[in-house]
Every structure is written in structure tokens, then in C-alpha cells.
Amino acid sequence: xxxxxxxxxxxxxxxxxxxxxxxxxxxxxxxxxxxxxxxxxxxxxxxxxxxxxxxxxxxxxxxxxxxxxxxxxxxxxxxxxxxxxxxxxxxxxxxxxxxxxxxxxxxxxxxxxxxxxxxxxxxxxxxxxxxxxxxxxxxxxxxxxxxxxxxxxxxxxxxxxxxxxxxxxxxxxxxxxxxxxxxxxxxxxxxxxxxxxxxxxxxxxxxxxxxxxxxxxxxxxxxxxxxxxxxxxxxxxxxxxxxxxxxxxxxxxxxxxxxxxxxxxxxxxxxxxxxxxxxxxxxxxxxxxxxxxxxxxxxxxxxxxxxxxxxxxxxxxxxxxxxxxxxxxxxxxxxxxxxxxxxxxxxxxxxxxxxxxxxxxxxxxxxxxxxxxxxxxxxxxxxxxxxxxxxxxxxxxxxxxxxxxxxxxxxxxxxxxxxxxxxxxxxxxxxxxxxxxxxxxxxxxxx
Amino acid sequence: xxxxxxxxxxxxxxxxxxxxxxxxxxxxxxxxxxxxxxxxxxxxxxxxxxxxxxxxxxxxxxxxxxxxxxxxxxxxxxxxxxxxxxxxxxxxxxxxxxxxxxxxxxxxxxxxxxxxxxxxxxxxxxxxxxxxxxxxxxxxxxxxxxxxxxxxxxxxxxxxxxxxxxxxxxxxxxxxxxxxxxxxxxxxxxxxxxxxxxxxxxxxxxxxxxxxxxxxxxxx
Numbered sequence: 018x019x020x021x022x023x024x025x026x027x028x029x030x031x032x033x034x035x036x037x038x039x040x041x042x043x044x045x046x047x048x049x050x051x052x053x054x055x056x057x058x059x060x061x062x063x064x065x066x067x068x069x070x071x072x073x074x075x076x077x078x079x080x081x082x083x084x085x086x087x088x089x090x091x092x093x094x095x096x097x098x099x100x101x102x103x104x105x106x107x108x109x110x111x112x113x114x115x116x117x118x119x120x121x122x123x124x125x126x127x128x129x130x131x132x133x134x135x136x137x138x139x140x141x142x143x144x145x146x147x148x149x150x151x152x153x154x155x156x157x158x159x160x161x162x163x164x165x166x167x168x169x170x171x172x173x174x175x176x177x178x179x180x181x182x183x184x185x186x187x188x189x190x191x192x193x194x195x196x197x198x199x200x201x202x203x204x205x206x207x208x209x210x211x212x213x214x215x216x217x218x219x220x221x222x223x224x225x226x227x228x229x230x231x232x233x234x235x236x237x238x239x240x241x242x243x244x245x246x247x248x249x250x251x252x253x254x255x256x257x258x259x260x261x262x263x264x265x266x267x268x269x270x271x272x273x274x275x276x277x278x279x280x281x282x283x284x285x286x287x288x289x290x291x292x293x294x295x296x297x298x299x300x301x302x303x304x305x306x307x308x309x310x311x312x313x314x315x316x317x318x319x320x321x322x323x324x325x326x327x328x329x330x331x332x333x334x335x336x337x338x339x340x341x342x343x344x345x346x347x348x349x350x351x352x353x354x355x356x357x358x359x360x361x362x363x364x365x366x367x368x369x370x371x372x373x374x375x376x377x378x379x380x381x382x383x384x385x386x387x388x389x390x391x392x393x394x395x396x397x398x399x400x401x402x403x404x405x406x407x408x409x410x411x412x413x414x415x416x417x418x419x420x421x422x423x424x425x426x427x428x429x430x431x432x433x434x435x436x437x438x439x440x441x442x443x444x445x446x447x448x449x450x451x452x453x454x455x456x457x458x459x460x461x462x463x464x
Numbered sequence: 465x466x467x468x469x470x471x472x473x474x475x476x477x478x479x480x481x482x483x484x485x486x487x488x489x490x491x492x493x494x495x496x497x498x499x500x501x502x503x504x505x506x507x508x509x510x511x512x513x514x515x516x517x518x519x520x521x522x523x524x525x526x527x528x529x530x531x532x533x534x535x536x537x538x539x540x541x542x543x544x545x546x547x548x549x550x551x552x553x554x555x556x557x558x559x560x561x562x563x564x565x566x567x568x569x570x571x572x573x574x575x576x577x578x579x580x581x582x583x584x585x586x587x588x589x590x591x592x593x594x595x596x597x598x599x600x601x602x603x604x605x606x607x608x609x610x611x612x613x614x615x616x617x618x619x620x621x622x623x624x625x626x627x628x629x630x631x632x633x634x635x636x637x638x639x640x641x642x643x644x645x646x647x648x649x650x651x652x653x654x655x656x657x658x659x660x661x662x663x664x665x666x667x668x669x670x671x672x673x674x675x676x677x678x679x680x681x682x683x684x
Binding site for chain 2: 061097180183184185186232236243244245246323419420421425
């Protein structure tokens with residue numbers, strides 16, 4: 018299904034509410050009037066992974082019982098090791114599922130399990146590593162059969178060109194990577210994921226531009242970081258939404274993946290529930306978007322925490338508690354009709370401090386969403402999403418931009434407008450030049 | 465155009481991050497018999513110095529330092545056929561890679577580009593590099609420095625394995641070892657027996673340059 022209009026108005030882009038709520042797992046209802054914590058964990062041991070996941074699941078659920086949590090989603094993000102071993106992946110998920118069912122029954126908790134598999138393809142290999150692609154699909158199949166409720170991935174098609182381009186602030190390279198290569202790969206991948214999800218009656222959740230926009234976000238870093246322009250990182254986020262949207266056009270229905278900060282734009286377009294992460298994901302990485310990212314979330318995540326012992330317990334249980342109090346605050350605001358006020362605070366406290374926060378504010382996200390759906394052509398969608406954000410940032414006097422950022426904003430304006438005049442010609446000219454520069458780049462395998 | 469003007473124009477093209485102009489003026493300068501060595505020592509070195517200062521003062525981004533480095537590299541590749549063997553000098557040689565189990569190579573790539581821009585010969589082993597591959601490369605390439613990167617706490621432990629493998633092969637004393645990456649700290653570097661730790665690419669390159677200066681002083 019192609020999206021040709023946005024689903025939500027500005028007022029409707031808010032935490033805890035979506036236009037198309039989902040029911041899955043054990044009585045879990047997402048996007049229908051409350052925000053639910055989504056806890057994600059990372060195993061510390063390599064020897065007996067299954068045992069480690071069992072321990073983590075029990076830790077988390079025990080803490081949930083202690084705190085009186087009534088709705089919770091767990092996310093198991095499989096590494097390359099488990100993704101490359103579909104049988105092991107299935108066994109891990111099955112063992113988690115058994116525990117989840119036990120706790121749901123005994124303690125009356127509504128629970129869901131998202132399973133994200135690793136994009137383990139080596140894009141340097143012939144046909145972009147068909148063998149690994151097949152294995153990834155097998156793993157999706159196995160986890161679906163063994164108790165996953167939601168399937169997700171952070172796919173990486175186009176990343177080899179993106180990595181080359183982002184550190185050189187090469188805008189045409191970024192456009193080709195996000196607006197062409199990544200989209201071609203997403204179409205191929207998500208057709209298969211949606212098929213597996215439907216066959217197994219589980220939910221096709223969504224993808225994340227983590228490999229692109231979060232790479233840019235990490236490079237841009239904090240206020241004193243001068244690695245790449247923050248305006249560029251924001252434009253990458255804006256453009257990445259046209260790429261992540263493909264999962265939903267191929268049939269995914271949400272909840273979108275937590276680290277896809279572009280989900281605010283995706284939510285505006287699709288109306289599907291979204292998971293987001295922000296201040297409580299500081300355990301995994303720093304960002305300048307900790308509050309604004311919460312303004313439109315339906316699930317609220319911590320991104321990733323290692324299963325290490327802290328004073329207050331193991332990492333996952335500690336962060337579940339933090340997430341729980343974050344969501345309690347939001348849910349209380351909904352209940353007491355203070356939601357608009359809290360949303361405003363979440364947005365305004367970050368929005369003008371950095372371009373990366375600005376792009377995630379519902380007002381800006383909606384404008385970008387409208388720009389994306391006004392075009393059918395995915396390359397144009399990507400370019401225009403970038404141009405729209407550049408226009409908005411240029412006009413916004415309250416946005417905190419130093420001289421260097423303002424200078425680069427002008428460079429982006431000129432370059433993107435130039436590309437937009439003859440997009441396909443520019444892309445055709447650029448495409449072969451990267452083959453000489455990037456050894457792992459196999460252009461023909463995208464087509 | 466005088467020789468000085470050509471040298472200035474090439475230098476400015478680096479400062480302005482203009483690939484096309486740098487290529488154009490380099491070719492014209494060669495036609496006008498400007499010595500390649502002068503282009504290297506004056507245009508490229510001065511240009512990179514200005515860009516470096518602009519980065520340090522916050523006027524340029526690191527990504528712009530990288531672009532300038534690539535322009536310098538391209539100018540050098542145009543000049544190389546015109547240089548005698550003895551005129552092609554490198555500051556030092558670095559074997560670099562992201563350690564086993566870690567596919568995150570963007571930080572490593574930034575360091576590699578900046579080392580090249582600083583005049584190092586860089587042997588890039590890529591990502592997910594096992595210790596034995598580092599050892600093999602040290603045996604084959606005889607580098608001055610081994611540089612390792614990791615982004616994950618679970619993979620940074622591989623750095624110690626590389627150092628141990630170098631010791632086992634009797635190569636540890638022949639090279640300096642520098643490490644970097646998000647989870648890595650100076651304390652960790654010390655604990656595994658690395659010689660240096662770069663908190664970022666700029667610092668990493670600075671340490672490598674200092675080591676080579678020290679080495680050249682020891683030689684003389």
C-alpha cells in the first residue's frame with residue numbers, strides 16, 4: 018500500500034495514541050490510550066546464550082511484578098551469532114515465551130515479545146551474500162513459530178555507500194544511499210518479512226534507519242562535537258523516513274522499532290503505533306533528543322542495556338524500572354487530561370537546542386511527512402524530505418545554530434536544490450564513481 | 465601565472481575543499497614546471513595546516529578535514545609519477561583494523577583517512593579482523609604502528625588478544641600499539657598493554673605523529 022497522505026493531524030501526533038492500535042501477545046494493546054515500556058537487554062555471556070536469556074527474562078518479569086507493571090513489551094535483539102543459527106534463535110525465543118506465559122498467567126500481566134534479528138549480510142559478497150539473506154529469513158521463520166509477537170530488523174542495504182559519504186559530507190552519496198539503494202533493498206527484504214509474519218500470524222513491526230540516521234547522530238554527537246554538521250545529521254534523519262516508510266508500504270503495521278527516531282514522521286504518515294527511545298536510552302548512547310523523542314511514542318524503550326550487575330539489580334531490571342516511571346508519568350498525564358501540556362514540555366525542552374531535536378518535533382515531522390507523501394517517486398521523496406527540513410531550519414530563528422552550521426545549511430540548500438533539478442541524471446552520474454572508490458560496493462546487486 | 469601563484473592556488477583549493485580546482489591547478493603547475501616537491505611541501509602541507517587550524521577553532525567540521533585530506537591525497541597521486549623514488553617519503557606505516565567480531569568500521573575509517581592525510585602509509589585490514597591477521601600483516605608490512613578499533617564492550621576484549629598474539633609471535637617490541645573506539649578508555653589501554661589511546665581521530669593521529677617524530681630523533 019502506498020501512502021499518499023498523512024494519517025494524523027498535528028494534535029493527533031501524541032504519546033499513547035495511534036490511529037491503528039494493535040492487539041497482540043498476551044492481551045497487550047499498543048497505541049490505544051497508554052504508553053507501554055519496552056525493555057531491551059544485551060547478554061553478557063557467550064557460552065550459554067539460552068540460559069542468559071532465560072535469566073534476563075526472569076529478572077525483568079520479577080521486577081515487573083514487584084513494581085506492579087500491568088503492560089510490558091520485551092525486545093530480544095538477536096546478535097549475528099543467534100541470527101546465524103536459526104535453531105538456537107528459535108530455542109531462545111521459545112524459552113522466553115514459556116516464561117512470559119507463566120508470568121502472564123500467574124500475575125495477570127499483559128505481555129508482548131518483539132524479536133529483532135541482525136542484518137548479517139556481507140554486502141561485499143556476490144549477490145549481497147544470498148546465503149546470509151536466506152539464513153535471516155529462516156531465523157525470522159523460526160522465531161515466529163516459537164513465540165515472537167512482533168518482527169523487526171535494522172536493515173543495512175546501502176550502508177556501504179552511506180558510510181563512505183557521511184564522513185565526507187557527500188550529499189549526493191547520501192541521497193543515492195538512502196533514496197535509491199536502501200529503498201531497493203528494503204522492498205526486497207520487507208516483502209519476505211511480511212510474508213513470514215502473515216503465514217505465522219505474527220506482527221511485521223518495522224525497520225529502523227539506525228545504520229544511517231543513528232550513525233549520523235552518533236557522529237554529530239553533542240554540543241561540543243564537531244565531527245559532522247548537526248544540520249546534516251538532522252537532514253539524514255528527515256530523508257531516512259522515506260526509506261523506513263517502505264517497510265509499512267510493503268505491509269508492516271508497527272509498532273515501529275525503538276531506535277528509528279524517524280518514527281515520529283512515520284507515525285504522522287501511517288498512523289501506526291511506534292516505539293521510541295530517548296532519555297532512558299542514555300545507557301546505550303548519548304543524544305540531544307531525550308525528551309522530544311517521547312512526544313509521540315506508544316512504546317517507550319531503553320535501546321539496549323547489558324546484563325551486568327548494578328547496585329539496584331541487573332541492568333535490564335533497573336532500566337525497566339526507569340522506563341516504567343517514565344511511562345507512568347505520561348499515562349498519568351493522559352488520565353488527568355494534562356497530555357497536551359506534557360507533550361508541549363517534552364517538545365519545547367529539546368526542540369530548539371539542536372537540529373537533531375528540531376526534526377523530531379511533531380510540527381516539523383508532520384511537514385516532512387506531508388512532503389514525503391506528496392511524491393510517489395521514492396528518490397524524489399528522499400530529496401524533498403531533505404529540502405523541506407533545510408527550508409524549515411533556515412526560517413527558524415529560535416533554532417540554535419552556530420556560524421559553522423549556518424554555513425553548512427547553505428551548502429546543503431544549494432546542493433539538494435541542484436540535485437532536485439535533474440535527480441536521475443545526477444544519480445546516474447554519481448553511481449559508477451563510487452564503484453572505483455568503495456571496494457565493498459556492489460552496485461549491480463541492488464538491481 | 466607565476467610559480468608562487470600556482471602554489472597558492474593549489475593551497476587555496478585544499479582550504480576551500482575544491483577537488484576540481486585542485487586537480488586543474490596541479491596539472492597546470494606541472495605544465496609550468498613547478499617542482500612536485502614544492503607542491504607537496506608548500507601547497508599541500510600549508511593547505512592542510514590551515515584546514516587543521518580551522519577545525520581546531522571550530523570553523524570546520526572533521527568531515528571537512530577528511531575531504532581536505534582526500535584532496536591532498538589526490539594531488540599527491542597526480543604528482544607521484546613526476547617524483548623520483550627518494551622523493552616519495554612517508555611519515556610512517558600503520559596497520560589498522562577493527563577487531564574480531566566487530567563490524568563497526570566508520571571510526572576506524574576516519575582514523576585511516578586522517579593518518580593518510582598526515583603522510584602515513586596505511587594498511588587497512590578492514591573490520592572483523594582476527595588476531596592472526598594482524599600478526600600476518602605486521603610480519604608482511606613491517607609497520608611502525610598497529611592501530612585497533614572496537615565499538616562494543618564485548619569486542620574490545622579482542623584488542624588484548626591481538627597484543628598477546630603479537631607478543632607470542634615476537635613482534636610486540638617492533639611496533640607501537642594504539643587503540644580507540646567508543647567503549648575504550650585510557651585505563652583499558654594501559655590494562656591490556658597498549659602504548660596509546662586515542663579518544664578521537666584527531667588525538668589518535670597526533671599520538672602517531674609524535675611517536676614517529678620520537679623515532680626519527682632516536683635514529684639520528
